[in-house]
Amino acid sequence: MRGDALDTPVPVVDLDRADRNLVTMQAYCDRHGLALRPHVKTHKLPQLALRQIELGAAGVTCQKIGEALVMAEAGCGDILLTYPVVGASKVPPLAALARKTRLTVALDNPVALDTVAAAAHEAGVEIGVLVEFESGEGRLGVQTPQDALELARRAHGNGPLAFRGLMTFPRGPQTAPFLAAARPLFEREGIPIATVSVGGTPGCWSTHELPGVTELRVGTYVYHDRATVAAGAATLDDCALHVVATVVSRPTPERAVLDCGSKTLSSDRVAPVAGEGFGLILDYPDAVIARLNEEHGVVDLSRCVRRPEIGERVRIVPNHVCAVSNLHDAVVVCRGGEVVGTWPVAARGCTR
């Protein structure tokens, strides 16, 4: 898909590749007896969420209530919200969500637990709880198995709440030691850990090596990007979303300017080992998108023998495809190399 007939810049999704990615991951999880719970934050498209469920996913993962409401409206019947919802403003939308779908919320503190309990009371339905533990990332999560147990206890006997297990993101080096230390504590209290959920596309293919894990959460795998390719989780041929851009200027022999800046590609970087710049230009792999302004991609062509002309279309594999999806109101979708439609990114911008 060169997209010569498309107005640019535009994100173009190869649905054949995306579907292959979905099928491959479901097969991996099936083979190893893992529940797959895809994270919709990458595509934010009900169409792909429903396809993931159709292929065998146990449900979907959402990061924010707004995102989850879009997916519940679209028919996703089982949603895990992997975000500690905190405060009175979250109660009404969380209650509305719980009335629409089987809901589980991950959290790591009692204030979030109280918020979820208030929503469950308001909705009059059960809401499940996973306790998030830290396994090495330094983001969210209780720090000790004892702290996990404290929260699980509060969820276990708390009216319409149901403790459903443990989760972490990403699966860090402390995952196995934490689980090994937590299990006897929970057993002694008679609190079952039904689910152990881990996440992250970069290390996804070794999830089965970790004993006791029951569920895999992955998002980026639907499209892949420069970061997951660099992590060895995919190849460039698996990348299913390209940004098609136009060369709008060639101010000097060594410089091109593309009509895609940080408002199209995001400013997300990749680790130096994954490559230079703000995306990989497939058609000119020696070019470097050296700098982004809001609407400009400034490209260093000094290492390119062949160089693009003004007006030429190029295809870019983004550094971080989840950020790209979220910048665009719609994606163009293709099958068999032909454009077959435009899909609104229905859950775009759902930061709340």
Next chain:
Amino acid sequence: MRGDALDTPVPVVDLDRADRNLVTMQAYCDRHGLALRPHVKTHKLPQLALRQIELGAAGVTCQKIGEALVMAEAGCGDILLTYPVVGASKVPPLAALARKTRLTVALDNPVALDTVAAAAHEAGVEIGVLVEFESGEGRLGVQTPQDALELARRAHGNGPLAFRGLMTFPRGPQTAPFLAAARPLFEREGIPIATVSVGGTPGCWSTHELPGVTELRVGTYVYHDRATVAAGAATLDDCALHVVATVVSRPTPERAVLDCGSKTLSSDRVAPVAGEGFGLILDYPDAVIARLNEEHGVVDLSRCVRRPEIGERVRIVPNHVCAVSNLHDAVVVCRGGEVVGTWPVAARGCTR
């Protein structure tokens, strides 16, 4: 505006401060006989564009055709598009735009010129042309006065095109030498340079020192941000857009997690001299937003004596406010410290 009653994360605009910023800049331009042509890319709000015009702006600047169409529909009668539109897909929307407003397009190459000419023909109306020259930024722009003259010649006698002058962004050290060299060339050909337009909020207050400049284009000045404060163009008290966020976790004594990540704040950095991290937490200036994931802001509290509790609201001055506007479908607006409404960011996501 602590925004305790608001659902978070949310961008909150202090309209009193924004208006003060607009008035101050208009007064500066009036004092020095400069035309002010505010760039809408920062706020993307018709309400503020019309206020800018009401205060005396000569018209507005837009970066993309989509943005300009929103502003033209809203009643902006004079628009400068500072982007080289290239290719057949741009002709119909550019023609539509030219039928709605007095239009000028900046460009630096003949392919863009041909695109603009085709649109002018299709629309049956005149479209003005500014030739963009490079003054030190290394982005767009012709490299020599002779190249500028070549393009001006092609615009000058080209059917419904009208050469209207020169522009550069940002105003770099080569601005004065370039203009000094260009003027005699243009005079010899009898091609008047009616407009000399320069841009950029960081250096805006010294625009009058540059001889021959007729017009100032600034965008960020409406809200200001950490970058323009660091550049000395404003103070923190001028910052008119804050992101209100909630502390959703305190995993360790030295760490807080906010509900605002790169999908709320963008991943844009500032120069080290402007400060650390991904935004300034006004309520905890010693805290560092050390890392962003898509929906998480991971805050290092190690230098803070006082530390926030879970559930607490904080106000953040973004690194780059233009990127923040563009991530959100709407902004909450305040006057006198009270919320007075929610405005859709009407030109959000207009990358084409």
